[in-house]
Amino acid sequence: MKASDLEVTPLAALAFAVFAASTSAILVRWSTAPSSVAAFYRVLFTTAIVAPIALMRYREEFARLSGRDLGFAVVAGVALAVHFAAWFESLNHTSVAASVTLVQTQPIFVALGAALVLGEYVNREAVIGIAIAIVGAAAMSFGGAGEAPVSDATMYGNALALLGAITVAGYVLAGRSIRQRVSLFPYVTVVYTACALTLFVLVGAQGHDYVAYPTREWLLFLGMAVGPGVFGHTVVNWVLKHLESVVVSVTWLGEPVGATLLALFLLAEVPDAVTVVGGCVVLAGIYVTTIERERRQS
Template sequence: MNKQPIFSPYLALVIATIAVSTSAIFVKLTDAPAGVIATYRLLFTVLFMLPFVLWKHAHEIKNICARDWVFSAIAGVFLALHFILWFESLNYTSVASSVVLVTLQPLFSFVGAYFFFKERVSLEGIIGCLLAVAGSVYIGWSDFRIGGTALLGDILALLGAATVTGYWLFGQSVRKRLSLMMYTFVVYTISTSVLLAYDLSLGFALYPYPGKDWLVFIGLAVFPTLLGHTVFNWAIKWLSVNTISVAILGEPIGAAILAYFILGEKITAAQLIGTAVIISGIYLFMRYNQPTAR
């Protein structure tokens, strides 16, 4: 049985959702290739974590079983694919539209959690999720109809939603046995290796980049990764992947607000209405969902 968490996992979801909302903004601030952005995001994360892993968790490596190595590796590959697809989508479509589509992961996680863990969601939970998804779609609806390159960006973002769901599903299993620091360090390291191979295979230059870009890479490591993904991975020990996925539906709200102040993207009436709908849906899911196993 898992020990009681040191603080509310639901509070952790709020903190992590705010943190990951910065990701799209950082990506928009650099012209580096998507693969390079993702590589340095995770490479800096791994470097920041390395001293703590060596100091406190190095002894755990020998206790990782073969199954957990395999699942962690698969999670790392899915995470790498997620970053490549999503970051690339931001080159073709708006922050709002990309974030909306990539956060539709509950549609994938509900199916995945059912087949992997036999987890079913209550009727109230389904209604809450669909309400939050509807709010997300409403926010980005005007952009969906632009077509052309925006449509390509939307497709890439949707594929990003599917791959990040795979990352969470495999992580939910492993995190119940491995410590947060060891699991995330292994996954981030594997993902960095995959991304580096991707960059080299396509001939992307790993340097030089202007100082602004290096600050963006570090910002991506600190905020949406260490304070975002890592906190989600802490919470997933006590909460289901469905709960994590629904919480992330709040990301478009934070991203839209940040895009307004930093990128000058307008906040529309549709975004305000969609925000209210998303918050209502997330509340309904968190308040009334009681997942059951078949």
């Protein structure tokens, strides 16, 4: 059965993936494990879910992967590992709203990379949509979601989140390029494997224990894999074959809005008026960008 038979459009799938990804910050906050450990097991468990499907149904395609595509998929996996490590750690130093918002400044880097590398140029209307969304994201960051005033610790957390934005932009651009030629499951299996191996090395380098964690932590790791991993990132990688990288990256800005709402109900982090207004502006920017794409496609 085809996706069209189920009436699943790429934009609908992307909206679902953004919602699934919004749960990540909450799960990370609930976890008491080191950030790199949580990131490692999230990716490892996600790999364990998708790899059997890839090996059973796409074995011949694995054998046909070009060295270039394989190499760029590995680079994408390393970039994703740096993204996770930096972003997860940032959540220990700044608010959920600020961290998730700053990491989602990635549309700026995606738009630049898409124009320079992929030849996907952004028109005036899309630029307006990106600008609106970024302004809203900045407003949410300044809101601070009820956290303490800016300090050296929060600045460090914000800097880590920005590093996460740059590296995830590279991951999105690689996915947009390679997914035109490689099926979803072979691609994500290579990417997630490279990502997990990178995080495995990082955990060891930081001197963290690999296994001495209570049952609650293992359940949180599994939740990170199933929700943000399978239903978040993996669905986004499916969407990247059908939608321009800029549309995907701007729509991903909905994640801080969802995460802030979840933080309100689950972490008692009450957003202030600036954060609320910023979230509305983010949604307006997403609307402008996606509507512009629909207009061009009609």
